[in-house]
Amino acid sequence: MTTQLTATDIRSEGWWAVSVPEVDGLFTQTRSLDEIPAVVRDALTLFPELGIDPSDTEISVETVMPEY
Template identity: 50%
Template structure:
C-alpha cells in the first residue's frame, strides 16, 4: 500500500495530512522529515508496522 503525505508550509513548519487515512495529521520542521513523521502517524493510527507501507510526499503551495 502507498499513502500520500500532502504537505504545505505554514508558519515555519510543514503541515502534513494523509488523505487516504482519515484523521492523520502531523507536522515537521524540515521537508526531509515529512516522510518519517507521516510514516509514524499512519503506523500509530492503523496499528501497523511503520515499514509495511510506502509513502509518497506531495508538496502543495
C-alpha cells in the same frame, strides 16, 4: 504487500503541515520536507485498527504551493 500513501504538505508559519488523505484523521507537522516520510510512518502507529505496517509503507510527498 507494500501500502502506498500520499503525504500532502503545505508551509504554515515555519512548519510543514502534513495530511494523509488515505488515512482519515492523520495530520502531523515537521520542520523539514525530508522528515515527512518518517513522521508519517510514526503517526501511522496511532492507527493500529487500520492494519497498516508502517515499515512496509511507501510515502509519496506532494507539496502544495500557496497561491499569492
